Amino acid sequence: MISQAEYSKEKKVGEGTYAVVYVGTKQSSNRKVAIKEIKTSGFKDGLDMSAIREVKYLQEMQHINVIELIDVYMAQSNLNLVLEFLPADLEMIIKDTAILFTQADIKSWLLMTLRGVHHCHRNFILHRDLKPNNLLLAPDGQLKLADFGLARNMGSPQDFLTSNVVTRWYRAPELLFGARHYTGAIDMWSVGVIFAELMLRIPYLPGKDDIDQIDVTFRALGTPTDKDWPEISTFGTYNKIQFYPPPSREELRRRFIAATENALDLMSGMLIMNPHKRWDPIQCLTNQYFVELPEPTTPADLPQLNKK
């Protein structure tokens, strides 16, 4: 990969715990880029795990719905990731009340999200932090999965994984129960919640804390029983939780007024409590929802943030 002279950093646009993000330019092509400068001093264990994960997984994925890692270079003993410049994210769009969007727009964003997730999963990579804020939008309307700082390989069955992943509102029930073994189904749950949020335009399961998250989740979707999820009673916390009946189809229709029956099927498929039964990306992508009218909006025609 190429040297630092190739990239200029023009403006600081963000700062996280382990990185500073700049907007810059790739000199040879005049392409606008985002440069994530990984802080290296002050970490006693050397290069930070999040940075390692981000480099590791992004190097393996070339897909229109996954953020592109254009280059990596060292400068002044700092690690710099040169990424595609993506000025907006789905959370901004959802929150901007001046923007109206249609069922066709939602279908388009969901389609692009599922394609990106499918690409991760067929490469045996779990994202583990899907949320509107990590679904970035390119100027041409394409949606891209970003922030692979929590990603990991799908484990072998005997591997122990940490359940402390995914931002709370988008956390699958098995994670809420502290599961140490889980699969791509955790990402699918997050996509289901994002789908609901796109239709409601407010967060669907906004738990105030980890305990409340369990309550909010099961109040909305029903407490799972060992009939539909036999392993559930092996989770220590299961017996302590409040029992709620699952919502009737009629209740779902009332909550998601504009949703078609196929849309409700798809959402419910992604929000099945039992991770073994929850729909995978292929089941979702081949669902009738993507075949029925309206057609998904062409990315270039999707609503965008108003430029100031």
Add this chain to the structure above:
Amino acid sequence: MTTTPKPSNGADAKAKEQGSLRVTDDDLYRHSSQYRVWSFTPEQLTQRRAEVNARATAKIEQNLRAFRETHLALTAEELAAIEEKAVPVSTEEELLLVSYFARMILSFAGKMNLPTEVAATAVSFFRKFYLSNSVSEISPKEVFHTALFFSCKSENYFIGVESFAKKAKTNPSAVLKHEFKLLESLNFTLMNHHPYKALHGFFLDIQSVLAGKVDMNYMGQVYTDCKKIITDALLTDAVYFYSPPQITLAALLIADEALTMRYLQMKFMITEEGPTENSQGEKQDSKEGASISIPGQKLLEIIKECKEIISNKVAPPKEDAVKVTAKIHYSQNPLTVLDRLKRQRESNSTGATPGQTPIPEDSQTKRPKTDGATN
């Protein structure tokens, strides 16, 4: 790289299945950094090692010239000693030393009870590091801890640097010293696909393809044997020439040729007899192989080639590693050649036998012994 064709209005879902855009596992592998960046032909690999060695050699020779120019008072005997002893290491010697330390990583990881994949990735990192750096530029002794520590992080098996350094009997700053250099030498690509995963897959598939014809306990033994063969294979150049499942099949062939051949016959309709079956092998697919269009005979050729490479166990003896280390030391510090000469002269006068290769002070005396097998 999009498998799912864009749904169009009113199109039947079945139409999607007919799409020729289907992305295969092979396509995905070809997009991996392991294939894009770290797969070579034997010629490319040889050239790469030669270039690294040439760069280091040029530098050492330049230093030696400078040394001679600044030490004009050297006697003919001293000059001859420098000429003989202070010589840059060859590509083969570099490779020997790298292999020696790569094997040490494995035994070290074993002692620390690290998962197989962590050890395998550390070996991979370490060996790749010396495809861009020479052992006379950065000593393997300084890098092998770094490779193992970095592998722990990359394989999601985090150990704090303090406790790692304690177990490794070194200090944190030594472990971290070359971390960036390592990452850079790896071309910032960290994903490793090891043959162990493929082994698990074949292990399950053999049981289903040869259902009722193999003994389960025996299969367990084959699995264990193969795992060891694969670990040895990670020290060979097969990892740069073949894909992980090819290496696994080669390992299976070593572990039990008859069983593996029977499996391959059932799976891909191939036989020992060779070329005569070629056209048949490609057309007639067995039930299991129906969806896989792999030319069976070609596959067999490939895994037999691979078997040849991984059959040659890479385990250089310690004495050889010590010799190379000494050579690096002398080539970088010609003064020590003179010191040695002086000592020899002194001991000569006291009657000791001259001409034995002494081991410099910083040698490997404390290193654990390898299993002693030679090539």
